[in-house]
Amino acid sequence: HWRLCELQAALLEQMNQVDMPVKLSHWNSYMMTLSRNGQYRDTLEIFEDLRKHPSLTPNGLTFGWAISASVQLGDLTLAHKLLEDMRLAKQCTPMGYNTLIKYHGADKEAHNPADQELAAHPVFELLDMMEADGVAKDWYTFLHAFHGLVGATTEKLEARGPKLFDEMVSLGIMPAASTVSTIIDIFGRLPAPDASRALQVARQLQDMGITFDPNNWNALLKACARRGDGRAAMQIFQDMTASGVAPQSWSFHYILDALSHSPDNAMTAVKVFRQFKDHFKRGTWRRMIGYSPDQERRAQQAAIRSMILICADLPMECMAEVRRFAAQQSGGEMHLSLIGPMISTIMKKGMPGQAMMLLRGIKDPDQSMGKHHQMHAVFNAALEGLCLNKCFQEAVHLHAEIERLGFPLNTESTMRFTEMLAEMGDWESVERRMQSMPTSRNFIYRALPQTFLRLAHTCSSHEDWVRLLRLWRAYAQPLLTDAKKSPLGTPKGQMLNLLLLEMGGRQELAKEFRSTLQSDLSEAAFSMLETSLASFKEELNLHELSS
Numbered sequence: 001h002w003r004l005c006e007l008q009a010a011l012l013e014q015m016n017q018v019d020m021p022v023k024l025s026h027w028n029s030y031m032m033t034l035s036r037n038g039q040y041r042d043t044l045e046i047f048e049d050l051r052k053h054p055s056l057t058p059n060g061l062t063f064g065w066a067i068s069a070s071v072q073l074g075d076l077t078l079a080h081k082l083l084e085d086m087r088l089a090k091q092c093t094p095m096g097y098n099t100l101i102k103y104h105g106a107d108k109e110a111h112n113p114a115d116q117e118l119a120a121h122p123v124f125e126l127l128d129m130m131e132a133d134g135v136a137k138d139w140y141t142f143l144h145a146f147h148g149l150v151g152a153t154t155e156k157l158e159a160r161g162p163k164l165f166d167e168m169v170s171l172g173i174m175p176a177a178s179t180v181s182t183i184i185d186i187f188g189r190l191p192a193p194d195a196s197r198a199l200q201v202a203r204q205l206q207d208m209g210i211t212f213d214p215n216n217w218n219a220l221l222k223a224c225a226r227r228g229d230g231r232a233a234m235q236i237f238q239d240m241t242a243s244g245v246a247p248q249s250w251s252f253h254y255i256l257d258a259l260s261h262s263p264d265n266a267m268t269a270v271k272v273f274r275q276f277k278d279h280f281k282r283g284t285w286r287r288m289i290g291y292s293p294d295q296e297r298r299a300q301q302a303a304i305r306s307m308i309l310i311c312a313d314l315p316m317e318c319m320a321e322v323r324r325f326a327a328q329q330s331g332g333e334m335h336l337s338l339i340g341p342m343i344s345t346i347m348k349k350g351m352p353g354q355a356m357m358l359l360r361g362i363k364d365p366d367q368s369m370g371k372h373h374q375m376h377a378v379f380n381a382a383l384e385g386l387c388l389n390k391c392f393q394e395a396v397h398l399h400a401e402i403e404r405l406g407f408p409l410n411t412e413s414t415m416r417f418t419e420m421l422a423e424m425g426d427w428e429s430v431e432r433r434m435q436s437m438p439t440s441r442n443f444i445y446r447a448l449p450q451t452f453l454r455l456a457h458t459c460s461s462h463e464d465w466v467r468l469l470r471l472w473r474a475y476a477q478p479l480l481t482d483a484k485k486s487p488l489g490t491p492k493g494q495m496l497n498l499l500l501l502e503m504g505g506r507q508e509l510a511k512e513f514r515s516t517l518q519s520d521l522s523e524a525a526f527s528m529l530e531t532s533l534a535s536f537k538e539e540l541n542l543h544e545l546s547s
Contacts, residue, residue, distance in 0.1 A: 005033050009030070023056075024062065028059075028065065031043050031046055032065055040070075044070065047062060047063075057089075059091050061093060063086040063091060063093075063096050064093060064095030064099065065095075067083060067096045068099045079100060083100060092133045092135045094136065094138045094141055095140075097135065098141050098144055100122070100126055101145055101148060104121070104122035105144050106147070121148070123145060123148035127145060127160075136171075138173070139175075142179065143178075145164060146179050146183055147178075149161055154190070157190055169204065174210065178215070180212070183201060184202055184216065184220050184223060185219050187200075187223070188223025189223075192227065193227070194227050195229040195233075199232060202216075202220050214247075217236065218248065220236050221236055221237070221240075221254035224258040225257035228261025229258055230262060230265040233255045234259075234272075237251070247279065249279070250302070252275070253299055255272050256269055256272060256273065257306045259306075259310065260306055269307065273307045300329055301335060301338060304329065305338055305341045307322050308323075308338060308342050308345050309344065312345045312348040312349060316349075326342075337374050339362065339378050340378040340380070341381070343359060343382050343385060344381045346358065347389060348385070348388070352385060352386055352389045356386075356394070375407065376407035376408060376410075379401075379407050381413075383398050384416045384417075387416035387420040390420075392420060392424055414447075415450060415454055418430055418451060418455065419451075437451075449492035450492060452472055452500070453492065453496055456499065456536075459503075459540075462505070466504050468503075468504070469503070469504030491525070491528070494529060498517070498529075
C-alpha cells in the first residue's frame with residue numbers, strides 16, 4: 001500500500017502538470033489507498049481539500065473513507081458529524097454507516113450502559129437512519145449488525161434479531177461463515193422452552209445453500225446446551241457427523257452440557273463421554289484447522305466439567321472413570337478448575353466426608369493465591385454442598401475459613417448459607433448476611449427474590465413470617481422506589497412481596513399490592529402469578545397457618 005500511495009500521488013501530480021482533469025473517482029481511489037496504508041490524517045486532509053474544491057463535490061464514497069479515517073483515529077465526534085453532513089448532502093451510501101456499525105457493534109459496554117436503561121444501542125440507531133434515508137443494506141451491514149447484536153439484552157435481541165434476519169433473507173444476501181454462527185447464537189438466546197428457534201433458523205440457512213462448518217454446528221449445539229435440549233443436541237450430533245464434519249472438544253462439551261439438564265439423559269451422556277475419550281486419545285483435535293493448544297485445553301476441561309456434574313445421577317464407577325480421565329488429561333493430577341465441580345457432585349451424592357477429603361487434599365490454599373479465582377470456586381462448592389447436606393457446624397467453620405482467606409462468596413453459596421442460618425434459628429446472623437449482600441441490579445433481579453423464597457421454607461410459625469417480612473422490607477424496601485433496581489421487576493419478586501405481606505399479617509397492603517399488579521400486568525401474567533403463589537403455598541402447606 002505504501003508503494004501504491006507513492007505511485008498514485010505521482011500520477012495525480014503528472015495529471016496536474018499536463019492539465020488533465022482529476023475526477024472525483026481518482027481522489028476516492030487515492031483516499032482508499034491512503035486509508036488502507038494507515039495514513040488517516042492524510043485521508044482527512046484530502047477530504048477537507050475536496051470540500052473546498054470549486055468543481056468537485058464529495059460523494060458517498062468520499063464521505064465513507066473520511067468517516068473510516070475518523071473512526072481509526074478514535075475521533076467518534078468527527079465521525080458522527082461527517083455522517084450527519086453526508087445525510088444533509090443526500091450522498092448516503094452503505095459504507096459510512098457500515099464503518100460506524102462495525103465500531104459500535106464491537107463496543108460491548110454500549111449494550112449495558114451505566115444507568116442500565118434499555119435505551120437504543122447505537123447500532124440500532126444507525127440501522128434506523130439507513131432505513132429512513134432509503135439506503136439499502138449490503139453484505140457488510142448485516143455482517144457488522146449481527147456481530148453488534150451479540151452482547152445485547154434478550155429484549156433487544158427479540159426486537160431486532162428476527163427482523164434483521166428476515167430482511168437479509170428477503171434481499172437474497174448470503175451471510176459470511178462467522179455471521180452464520182452469530183445468527184444461530186442470537187436465535188438460541190431468544191425466549192423458548194427448547195432449541196426450536198435456533199433449529200428453525202439453521203434449517204433456513206441450510207436451505208439458502210450454506211454448508212455448515214464446525215463452528216456453525218457448535219453454535220447450534222451451544223443453543224441446545226443453553227436450553228437444556230438434550231434430544232435436539234443428540235440429533236444435531238448425528239447430523240454433524242453424517243455431513244462429514246468431525247466433532248471438536250467444544251462440540252462434546254455442548255452436548256454433555258445439554259444432556260446434564262435431565263437425569264434421564266445420564267446413560268446417553270456416558271456413551272458421548274466415551275466417544276470424547278476416544279477423540280482425545282486419537283489426538284484428532286491436533287490436526288484441526290485453527291487449532292490452539294490453550295483453547296483446546298479449555299474445551300477439554302469444559303467437557304469433563306459437564307460430565308462430572310452428570311455423575312451425580314450415575315453409579316460410583318462412572319464417576320471414578322471420569323475422575324481417572326480428568327487426572328490423565330491434566331498430566332496425573334486433577335486440574336484445580338475441575339475440583340469444584342467434583343466436590344459439588346460428591347456432595348449431591350450425599351458424601352460430604354469424601355468431598356471434604358478432596359478439598360483438604362489440595363495444597364495449602366494460602367500458597368495457591370495465584371489461582372485465586374479457581375480456589376474460591378472450590379471453597380464455594382464445598383460450602384454449598386455442606387449446606388445442602390445439613391452439615392451445619394462444618395459449614396460455619398468453612399465459612400469462617402473462607403472469610404480468613406479473603407475469598408468472595410458466589411450467589412448460590414450465599415443463598416444456601418443464609419438459608420442454613422435461618423434453619424438453625426440464627427436470625428441475627430441472617431440479618432448480618434443480608435446487609436453484606438451485593439446491591440447490583442443483576443443480583444437483586446435474579447438472586448434476591450430466590451434467597452427470600454428459600455428462607456420462606458424455613459418459616460414454621462407466624463413469628464417467623466413477621467421476622468422475614470421485616471427483613472424483606474428493611475433490605476428491599478429502599479430499592480422498591482428505584483425502578484432500575486426493583487426486585488418487583490420479576491414475577492418471583494412480585495409473588496414474594498405478596499406472599500410476605502399476606503403471611504406477615506399486612507392484609508390491607510397485600511390487597512393494595514394485588515390490585516396494583518392486576519392493573520399493571522396482562523391477564524395471562526397475573527393469572528400465572530396467582531397460580532405460582534397458590535402452588536408455593538401448597539408446597540409449604542401454608543393454608544392452615546394463613547387461617
